[in-house]
Amino acid sequence: MSGQTLAEKILERASGHATPHPGEIVVGKVDLAMAHEQGAQAIAPFLQMGATRVWDPERVVIAIDHWVPASTEGAAKLHHMLRVFARDYKLPHFYDVGNHGICHQVLAEDGWVVPGDLAVGTDSHTNMLGAMGAFAIGIGPTEYAAVLATGKIWLKVPPSVRISIDGQLGKGVYAKDVVLKVLSEIRTDGARYKAIEFHGTTSARLSMSERFTISNMTTEMGAKAGMFLPDGTTLEYLKGIAKHTSHPLEPDSDAHYERELHIDVEGMEPQVACPHSPDNVRPISDVVKEHVKIDQAFLGSCTNARMDDIREAARVFKGNRVAPGVRFIVSPASTKIYAKCLEEGLIEVFTEGGAVFTNSSCSACFGGNMGILAPEEVCASSSNRNFPGRMGASKARVYLMSPAAVALSAIRGEISDPREVL
Amino acid sequence: MKAIITGKVWRVGDQVDTDQLIAGKYLTIIDPNELRKHVMEDLLPEFSKQAQAGDILIAGENFGCGSSREHAPAALKAIGLGAVVADSFARIFFRNSINLGLAAIEAPQVDKLFRTGDTAEIHLTEGVLRNLTLGKEQRFAPLPAHILDILDAGGLVEKVRRELASSPG
Ligand code: SF4
Numbered sequence: 001m002s003g004q005t006l007a008e009k010i011l012e013r014a015s016g017h018a019t020p021h022p023g024e025i026v027v028g029k030v031d032l033a034m035a036h037e038q039g040a041q042a043i044a045p046f047l048q049m050g051a052t053r054v055w056d057p058e059r060v061v062i063a064i065d066h067w068v069p070a071s072t073e074g075a076a077k078l079h080h081m082l083r084v085f086a087r088d089y090k091l092p093h094f095y096d097v098g099n100h101g102i103c104h105q106v107l108a109e110d111g112w113v114v115p116g117d118l119a120v121g122t123d124s125h126t127n128m129l130g131a132m133g134a135f136a137i138g139i140g141p142t143e144y145a146a147v148l149a150t151g152k153i154w155l156k157v158p159p160s161v162r163i164s165i166d167g168q169l170g171k172g173v174y175a176k177d178v179v180l181k182v183l184s185e186i187r188t189d190g191a192r193y194k195a196i197e198f199h200g201t202t203s204a205r206l207s208m209s210e211r212f213t214i215s216n217m218t219t220e221m222g223a224k225a226g227m228f229l230p231d232g233t234t235l236e237y238l239k240g241i242a243k244h245t246s247h248p249l250e251p252d253s254d255a256h257y258e259r260e261l262h263i264d265v266e267g268m269e270p271q272v273a274c275p276h277s278p279d280n281v282r283p284i285s286d287v288v289k290e291h292v293k294i295d296q297a298f299l300g301s302c303t304n305a306r307m308d309d310i311r312e313a314a315r316v317f318k319g320n321r322v323a324p325g326v327r328f329i330v331s332p333a334s335t336k337i338y339a340k341c342l343e344e345g346l347i348e349v350f351t352e353g354g355a356v357f358t359n360s361s362c363s364a365c366f367g368g369n370m371g372i373l374a375p376e377e378v379c380a381s382s383s384n385r386n387f388p389g390r391m392g393a394s395k396a397r398v399y400l401m402s403p404a405a406v407a408l409s410a411i412r413g414e415i416s417d418p419r420e421v422l
Numbered sequence: 423m424k425a426i427i428t429g430k431v432w433r434v435g436d437q438v439d440t441d442q443l444i445a446g447k448y449l450t451i452i453d454p455n456e457l458r459k460h461v462m463e464d465l466l467p468e469f470s471k472q473a474q475a476g477d478i479l480i481a482g483e484n485f486g487c488g489s490s491r492e493h494a495p496a497a498l499k500a501i502g503l504g505a506v507v508a509d510s511f512a513r514i515f516f517r518n519s520i521n522l523g524l525a526a527i528e529a530p531q532v533d534k535l536f537r538t539g540d541t542a543e544i545h546l547t548e549g550v551l552r553n554l555t556l557g558k559e560q561r562f563a564p565l566p567a568h569i570l571d572i573l574d575a576g577g578l579v580e581k582v583r584r585e586l587a588s589s590p591g
Binding site: 025037038040041045048049050051066067072073074075077078123124138139140141142143145146149150154188189192193222224277366367368385387388389390394 | 437439441442445446447449450451452464483484487488489491492495510512513514517518521522566568577578579582583585586587
């Protein structure tokens with residue numbers, strides 16, 4: 001009999017079901033349940049279920065982020081419903097306006113998810129927290145209601161995919177380029193229902209922020225979860241902020257993987273996901289040749305708007321101006337990051353050059369808040385999705401790339417290779 | 423839940439994501455009856471106007487990929503669709519549909535078997551899918567018992583309600 005994958009070990013721990021096999025259905029105990037605005041839709045089913053209390057208020061985090069502060073009346077109603085719910089059901093961990101951030105980012109920076117956890121969230125990019133060595137998955141509001149009521153969730157044990165990343169990243173090449181490269185191999189449906197494990201020497205060297213970027217976009221591969229193995233970097237990051245005890249688990253060396261993939265990033269150039277799919281990935285030099293003019297540049301989202309991302313973009317942007325006719329929107333992933341940017345003088349770097357540095361929110365990422373694109377417009381974005389209509393009009397074209405590439409594209413008014421200036 | 427579902431077919435292709443099912447601008451709408459008016463409004467504008475309760479939506483690969491918005495299956499459920507059948511589903515969309523009590527059936531290559539306007543017949547527990555118009559059929563893996571239980575209860579809400587009501591304390 002072969003050993004167990006990380007997903008199988010975590011689900012065994014969560015469900016008490018010995019050696020769960022792919023395809024089996026287990027019922028697992030949830031360690032952390034996060035809701036953003038979509039959590040408001042969980043309230044009605046929660047009440048219809050006849051629940052009178054939330055299973056464990058210490059394990060519930062509400063973090064509004066899509067429309068913060070509320071930019072439409074509809075969003076205001078969702079926020080209000082959540083505030084009333086949190087008050088009535090005594091849920092103390094509410095990241096409200098002023099203390100807000102993108103939901104995944106606040107979970108990360110306040111240590112809400114730790115190695116070995118089974119974490120759920122009402123947002124599809126909850127996969128990001130897999131970087132902690134946790135099984136972190138996105139679920140819908142009805143399911144979220146069931147978790148609030150019972151603290152449990154049914155799960156089909158997924159088969160696992162092992163992705164080994166090796167090689168040294170060159171100058172101007174980032175975790176974003178790595179994950180785009182992986183996407184170009186796996187495609188948007190290649191890991192559907194599966195759990196991904198990242199191995200290899202490069203994975204082990206990555207910072208937590210870089211791991212978040214990569215785990216985040218396992219959602220675009222269709223994966224149920226995208227995990228890094230917990231190590232010294234993970235534990236160091238969580239020191240003093242972990243909200244509960246970790247159970248670092250590791251896959252057995254003889255674990256069974258449905259598929260194994262090796263990605264060598266040595267000498268790899270920056271990558272760009274072209275319209276209209278995150279797996280439509282090409283080396284940046286190809287795209288640069290076509291002189292793709294842009295109307296908007298967006299540095300933001302849970303994928304790439306942490307301190308290292310903003311610092312790197314600022315390094316490129318400093319002393320320059322946004323190209324005529326281009327809008328450059330910079331939106332930090334959390335209020336804490338916003339404060340740090342202020343302290344480091346980074347806000348000025350951007351605003352002096354004609355960029356708009358916004359309050360923390362999902363911002364232009366999803367086409368429903370601000371920075372919405374008109375038909376025929378083109379955007380260079382550090383976010384994770386470029387499906388038709390994702391950032392506004394369904395005809396608008398979105399190119400996904402690293403923060404440094406976004407910054408240089410904003411300066412030049414067309415998609416540009418950051419290696420030219422770094 | 424009926425063991426045999428029969429209905430008129432609507433066809434869509436591969437990779438229909440949740441942004442195409444319900445655009446981001448409608449995400450603050452909660453009422454499913456309001457949402458249903460906007461289902462696939464760019465992709466298949468006649469669908470939201472003409473689809474009837476009992477109709478069956480048949481898609482290609484990776485149906486419902488993209489965000490976790492439950493708006494998408496909720497709107498389809500509000501139309502009263504008999505089932506959604508696809509070559510394959512995105513994971514969250516599949517779960518959301520089941521949890522709302524909307525039968526989601528994975529049948530590889532199904533997109534080759536049907537055209538819009540055909541009549542489909544689905545035998546849920548036996549795993550048989552027929553095109554009554556063309557007289558063709560194919561098999562699919564029947565849903566596991568746990569999932570049939572949820573559909574039987576009419577969705578996860580009712581299932582949990584029964585559980586909470588019968589558990590002491
Ligand atoms: S930043 Fe974008 S991808 Fe991330 S949670 Fe917000 S809308 Fe979703």
